[in-house]
Amino acid sequence: MRTSLTVEEALAAVLEHTRPLTDVEDVPLEEALGRVLARDLEALADHPDVDNTAVDGYAARAEDTAGAGPENPVRLRWIGESPAGRPFPGRLGPGEAVSVYTGAPLPEGADAVVAVEDTERDGEFVVLYKPATPKDIRPKAQDLQKGRVYLKRGDWLTPGRVGLAAGMGHRTLPVVRRPRVGVLSTGDEVVEPGTPLPPGGVYNSNAYSVAALVREAGGEPVLLGKASDRVEAVKEQLAAVGSLDLVLTTGGVSMGDYDIVRHLLEREGTIHFWKILQRPGGPPIFAEFAGTPLFGLPGNPVSAMVTFFLYGRPMLFKMLGRTDPPYRRVRAVAEDFFKGAGKKTAFRRAVLRYDPEAPGGHRAASVDSQSSGVLRSMAFGNALVVVPPHTHVEAGEVVEVIPFNFTLQLA
Numbered sequence: 001m002r003t004s005l006t007v008e009e010a011l012a013a014v015l016e017h018t019r020p021l022t023d024v025e026d027v028p029l030e031e032a033l034g035r036v037l038a039r040d041l042e043a044l045a046d047h048p049d050v051d052n053t054a055v056d057g058y059a060a061r062a063e064d065t066a067g068a069g070p071e072n073p074v075r076l077r078w079i080g081e082s083p084a085g086r087p088f089p090g091r092l093g094p095g096e097a098v099s100v101y102t103g104a105p106l107p108e109g110a111d112a113v114v115a116v117e118d119t120e121r122d123g124e125f126v127v128l129y130k131p132a133t134p135k136d137i138r139p140k141a142q143d144l145q146k147g148r149v150y151l152k153r154g155d156w157l158t159p160g161r162v163g164l165a166a167g168m169g170h171r172t173l174p175v176v177r178r179p180r181v182g183v184l185s186t187g188d189e190v191v192e193p194g195t196p197l198p199p200g201g202v203y204n205s206n207a208y209s210v211a212a213l214v215r216e217a218g219g220e221p222v223l224l225g226k227a228s229d230r231v232e233a234v235k236e237q238l239a240a241v242g243s244l245d246l247v248l249t250t251g252g253v254s255m256g257d258y259d260i261v262r263h264l265l266e267r268e269g270t271i272h273f274w275k276i277l278q279r280p281g282g283p284p285i286f287a288e289f290a291g292t293p294l295f296g297l298p299g300n301p302v303s304a305m306v307t308f309f310l311y312g313r314p315m316l317f318k319m320l321g322r323t324d325p326p327y328r329r330v331r332a333v334a335e336d337f338f339k340g341a342g343k344k345t346a347f348r349r350a351v352l353r354y355d356p357e358a359p360g361g362h363r364a365a366s367v368d369s370q371s372s373g374v375l376r377s378m379a380f381g382n383a384l385v386v387v388p389p390h391t392h393v394e395a396g397e398v399v400e401v402i403p404f405n406f407t408l409q410l411a
């Protein structure tokens with residue numbers, strides 16, 4: 001069994017054993033947010049489909065209005081109007097103007113528009129105090145050309161992209177099926193929130209923080225409940241679930257006699273690796289059990305979240321075929337001391353702030369406790385400061401920071 005991998009080796013190993021999903025489903029636009037496109041999408045029509053006006057005003061011929069100004073008003077004959085969606089039926093001739101409203105097709109014969117505030121109506125005439133210009137015309141296909149691909153397979157659907165797909169004429173979108181990710185908690189001391197806490201008990205936060213991370217990354221969490229500290233119990237629970245793309249367990253992977261997930265996998269699974277040279281999140285185990293990849297997250301609440309973020313999130317991105325990176329690294333000035341972890345890489349929780357004056361454009365302050373049992377650091381921190389092996393970070397140094405994509409706002 002491989003053990004004590006570096007962060008890079010562990011990431012490479014989980015990705016090596018992760019296959020992109022091939023199932024595609026069609027979802028209506030209103031359910032497409034956060035999904036991942038399974039196919040390239042082309043525009044079904046030009047937008048705009050004809051030249052149209054970007055302002056409320058009058059369409060005219062530019063040559064008739066050249067030189068118009070406050071001292072030199074130009075008078076045109078008003079011959080009708082064209083509201084959006086209702087083209088002017090006739091043809092505009094020399095010396096004529098037609099009322100147009102934003103989005104309306106430009107009448108035939110016109111090649112320029114003037115905004116209404118630069119004009120005055122005078123009975124059957126329009127007085128222009130500025131020339132009509134072509135710059136306020138939105139040319140046909142300025143936004144979208146029929147047949148051209150604007151959204152690609154692997155694109156994560158943001159609000160802007162959902163809108164763009166609708167503007168392209170698609171009513172439903174082909175998206176990759178959400179990976180089904182089982183979440184099983186272990187530990188006799190772990191009890192469900194909402195029930196009385198027995199002495200020595202701890203409320204199950206991992207199931208819900210990890211399920212939330214799964215959902216945020218585009219997966220469908222399947223809560224498998226809690227297995228007691230017996231190997232047989234974990235096995236039964238895992239055997240009872242239907243087809244899953246990934247199983248996540250929390251707890252039971254460290255050195256103790258009760259570390260049942262590890263014991264079960266040693267007996268009946270194929271272990272790819274155990275332990276990563278990092279803190280928090282040192283003892284994860286990655287294996288295959290009953291034909292399904294299984295990632296055993298450490299039980300400490302911060303460790304479970306950080307480990308999923310660093311390895312589970314990239315796995316889900318690969319299953320979904322997402323082309324955006326699962327996380328990015330930025331540089332920041334450390335505002336506090338960040339302790340290293342000897343030969344391990346330390347991921348310290350921090351509050352990252354944008355500061356254009358600072359080297360790297362950001363500042364990173366430590367959260368109040370770096371204990372892996374203090375979940376407040378994940379609730380109020382928004383980033384991980386990366387402390388490389390055999391180093392510490394002193395205040396004032398420039399460091400590498402990984403912002404949590406699930407809390408996009410910077411403090």
Ligand SMILES: Nc1nc2c(c(=O)[nH]1)N[C@H]1C(S)=C(S)[C@@H](COP(=O)(O)OP(=O)(O)OC[C@H]3O[C@@H](n4cnc5c(N)ncnc54)[C@H](O)[C@@H]3O)O[C@H]1N2
Nearest residue numbers: 185187203204205206251252253254255282298299300303
């Ligand atoms: N002798 C050693 N002991 C420990 C080592 C080690 O290397 N040698 N590693 C420590 C590290 S680092 C971690 S992380 C933990 C991981 O242990 P497990 O994954 O086996 O987790 P448990 O022992 O089951 O629980 C650890 C901790 O987390 C609490 N917990 C567990 N599940 C939940 C849950 N669903 N919700 C909230 N809290 C949970 C549990 O009560 C424990 O306090 O091992 C160290 N020990």
Ligand code: MOO
Nearest residue numbers: 280281282303372
């Ligand atoms: O790896 Mo443990 O996760 O340091 O607390």
